[in-house]
Amino acid sequence: xxxxxxxxxxxxxxxxxxxxxxxxxxxxxxxxxxxxxxxxxxxxxxxxxxxxxxxxxxxxxxxxxxxxxxxxxxxxxxxxxxxxxxxxxxxxxxxxxxxxxxxxxxxxxxxxxxxxxxxxxxxxxxxxxxxxxxxxxxxxxxxxxx
Numbered sequence: 001x002x003x004x005x006x007x008x009x010x011x012x013x014x015x016x017x018x019x020x021x022x023x024x025x026x027x028x029x030x031x032x033x034x035x036x037x038x039x040x041x042x043x044x045x046x047x048x049x050x051x052x053x054x055x056x057x058x059x060x061x062x063x064x065x066x067x068x069x070x071x072x073x074x075x076x077x078x079x080x081x082x083x084x085x086x087x088x089x090x091x092x093x094x095x096x097x098x099x100x101x102x103x104x105x106x107x108x109x110x111x112x113x114x115x116x117x118x119x120x121x122x123x124x125x126x127x128x129x130x131x132x133x134x135x136x137x138x139x140x141x142x143x144x145x146x
Contacts, residue, residue: 020063020145022123024130027113027139034133036123038063038144043071044123046114052080056099061109068144070107074099112142 022044024034038044046059055076062071075082076099083102086092090104116138119130134140 020066022063022068023143023145024121024133025141025143026134027141033140034121034128040064040066042124044121046119046121048114048117048119050075050079050082051117053077053082057082061112063144066144068109068112068142070105070109072101072103072105074101076100109142113139114142115139 019037020039022034022036022038023032025032036044040063043060043062045061048057049055050057053076056074058074059070060072060074062069073083074095078084086102087104089106090102093101093103095101114130116130116134116136119140121128121130130140
């Protein structure tokens with residue numbers, strides 16, 4: 001069976017069996033590319049090399065109230081594309097490797113789209129290189145279906 005056919009079977013099964021899931025789809029066409037069962041309180045991470053300062057960034061997400069929330073970020077230094085200040089209710093933690101972790105973000109991600117380059121999805125112990133789902137330069141949309 002082809003990958004597309006297998007994915008259609010998975011999606012059809014999920015529609016019959018009401019289960020919440022994270023869905024990664026092509027932002028341009030809406031075509032589903034990756035589906036993973038998730039529920040309230042489950043977490044995932046997106047790791048990538050920042051396109052401007054060429055340093056690693058990790059973004060931490062949680063499923064809360066049926067939505068995706070950004071809870072924390074790890075990065076090497078302040079600059080374009082990373083937080084420039086610590087907001088109310090947030091905490092900046094210095095990491096042993098010299099990096100920083102900003103916690104307490106609690107930001108609802110109304111729309112979560114990445115233009116794929118070095119991005120990896122870390123979920124339930126698995127590492128999924130996003131470029132293997134759609135190729136580099138393709139915008140991918142992350143959504144949660146409760």
